[in-house]
Amino acid sequence: RSKMEGRGTWRFFEPAMDANLQKRRSLELDLREAMSRDEFALFYQPLYDLDQDRICGFEALLRWHHPKRGLVPPDQFIPITEEIGLITPLGEWVLNRACEQAALWPSEMKIAVNVSATQFRDQGLVEVVSGALAASKLSPHRLELEITESVFLENSSETIATLHKLKAQGVRIALDDFGTGYSSLSYLRSFPFDKLKIDKSFVRDATATHGSKSIVRAVINLGRSLGMTTIAEGVETIEQLNHMKAEGCNEAQGFLFSRPVPVTEVASTILALRNGFKKKGFKNAMAS
Numbered sequence: 001r002s003k004m005e006g007r008g009t010w011r012f013f014e015p016a017m018d019a020n021l022q023k024r025r026s027l028e029l030d031l032r033e034a035m036s037r038d039e040f041a042l043f044y045q046p047l048y049d050l051d052q053d054r055i056c057g058f059e060a061l062l063r064w065h066h067p068k069r070g071l072v073p074p075d076q077f078i079p080i081t082e083e084i085g086l087i088t089p090l091g092e093w094v095l096n097r098a099c100e101q102a103a104l105w106p107s108e109m110k111i112a113v114n115v116s117a118t119q120f121r122d123q124g125l126v127e128v129v130s131g132a133l134a135a136s137k138l139s140p141h142r143l144e145l146e147i148t149e150s151v152f153l154e155n156s157s158e159t160i161a162t163l164h165k166l167k168a169q170g171v172r173i174a175l176d177d178f179g180t181g182y183s184s185l186s187y188l189r190s191f192p193f194d195k196l197k198i199d200k201s202f203v204r205d206a207t208a209t210h211g212s213k214s215i216v217r218a219v220i221n222l223g224r225s226l227g228m229t230t231i232a233e234g235v236e237t238i239e240q241l242n243h244m245k246a247e248g249c250n251e252a253q254g255f256l257f258s259r260p261v262p263v264t265e266v267a268s269t270i271l272a273l274r275n276g277f278k279k280k281g282f283k284n285a286m287a288s
């Protein structure tokens with residue numbers, strides 16, 4: 001009898017599960033075709049150097065133009081590509097495309113590329129990176145790979161070895177979404193990262209709540225004392241920007257400067273931000 005009730009309960013949830021499962025299956029099928037149909041694109045969001053007061057590069061952000069669903073955000077399809085083994089070819093496409101584009105930009109512009117944990121564990125990553133650099137002739141120090149703390153969840157000795165191989169090529173390594181992962185600070189000791197990206201959840205609250213403010217200050221000081229650059233992501237207001245600058249954060253990124261733009265708008269974005277960020281009120285706010 002209790003088994004029957006159990007089944008009844010299961011059946012009650014079935015339609016909802018079916019809908020989710022069906023959406024997932026359909027996305028999965030579409031993803032398998034998306035590459036050959038050329039439905040992926042990279043958008044680029046400026047990285048702004050607060051010390052020098054000028055644009056210093058872009059982060060490449062993947063977009064999927066689905067023929068029927070429209071724009072599907074990366075958080076909705078990247079986990080699926082990881083599960084079905086598509087992240088390897090897709091990640092290779094991203095790296096090649098991003099390096100090829102960045103090689104056409106002024107030489108002081110870096111390009112930051114996200115590498116997911118699954119992609120990072122892939123045996124071929126080091127070769128894919130060196131291949132993308134060779135094909136594009138992009139100088140390795142202009143390429144910054146963004147990984148998250150989740151790469152350290154498994155096999156951290158292999159992770160460290162891969163990081164050293166990448167670094168030996170001259171590529172920079174940034175820790176993305178810093179502070180949101182399973183933060184055991186021990187890995188900061190085991191590898192010399194070039195950059196810490198302060199997660200946007202801390203940036204958003206840094207001007208409002210004492211806790212976030214303290215965390216932001218601690219991360220910036222931690223980065224400084226370890227010789228790592230710090231960047232604040234998700235900067236949306238002048239107040240947040242001024243706060244990060246006053247705390248000594250080196251770089252900033254966020255909708256305040258620019259949303260991620262298609263490749264056709266990269267040149268105009270560079271021009272707009274090259275000689276300082278001139279949004280109304282910014283200079284005055286900076287001076288005060």
Ligand code: C2E
Pocket residue numbers: 045060061062073074075078094114115116119146176177200233234235236253254255256260
């Ligand atoms: P992320 O690497 O932390 O990228 C930052 C995300 O914050 C981007 O979302 C960006 O559009 C968004 N963002 C930037 N400025 C602001 C702001 O001022 N306010 C707010 N609210 N958001 C802001 P997006 O493009 O949807 O990407 C989400 C995540 O998907 C990325 O987080 C990254 O983890 C992943 N992703 C994106 N492109 C790639 C890729 O090519 N490969 C891999 N493996 N992952 C990618």
Ligand code: MG
Pocket residue numbers: 059114146176
């Ligand atoms: Mg990122």
Ligand code: MG
Pocket residue numbers: 176177197199200233
């Ligand atoms: Mg991030």
Ligand code: MG
Pocket residue numbers: 177
């Ligand atoms: Mg993120």
